[in-house]
Amino acid sequence: MEELNRKTVGEFKTAAKFPVIVVLDNIRSMHNVGSVFRTADAFLAQGIYLCGFTPRPPHRDIQKTALGATETVEWKYFATTLEAVRELKKLGYAVFAVEQVEKSIPLQEFSLAATGKLAVIFGNEVSGVDQEVLHLCEGSVEIPQWGMKHSLNISVAAGIVLWELARNRHKPA
Numbered sequence: 001m002e003e004l005n006r007k008t009v010g011e012f013k014t015a016a017k018f019p020v021i022v023v024l025d026n027i028r029s030m031h032n033v034g035s036v037f038r039t040a041d042a043f044l045a046q047g048i049y050l051c052g053f054t055p056r057p058p059h060r061d062i063q064k065t066a067l068g069a070t071e072t073v074e075w076k077y078f079a080t081t082l083e084a085v086r087e088l089k090k091l092g093y094a095v096f097a098v099e100q101v102e103k104s105i106p107l108q109e110f111s112l113a114a115t116g117k118l119a120v121i122f123g124n125e126v127s128g129v130d131q132e133v134l135h136l137c138e139g140s141v142e143i144p145q146w147g148m149k150h151s152l153n154i155s156v157a158a159g160i161v162l163w164e165l166a167r168n169r170h171k172p173a
Helices: 009-014 030-042 060-066 081-090 131-136 154-169
Strands: 018-025 045-051 075-078 094-098 118-122 139-142
Touching (some): 045 081, 081 094, 081 131
Parallel strands (some): 018 045, 045 075, 094 139
């Protein structure tokens, strides 16, 4: 690990974070939750908000995919996603759903000021982001897809979105 120049848990906790909060809206799968924790750790995300019936650590099935990221990534639980979004807005976050809806912004065209605080909401594996939650968002971002299937596993979608946001934030001027 030393050769890979990885942070210790202490270094991770004190490191400057990427000002992105990942919001999980009623996610069913513990494996998806664990994978999102691991991805949030990889990109030094500010944190994760777990909402509704989304499983919460500690649980061995979350740990199986998180590989310790539940110990590094800050997380908070909310009974509803609406409650989480209202808090994020009070804290000055721009809130966007990752969802295929009318007028969604293709991910590659999405940009937010480099200093802006952003929250991205990933919805339930079957029903997506709740309609009431969509109404509170500034907009929606969509991952372009050209095949027959027009959906991605939430953990894959989170990886794509966080990578694209991080990549665009760290582009040379």
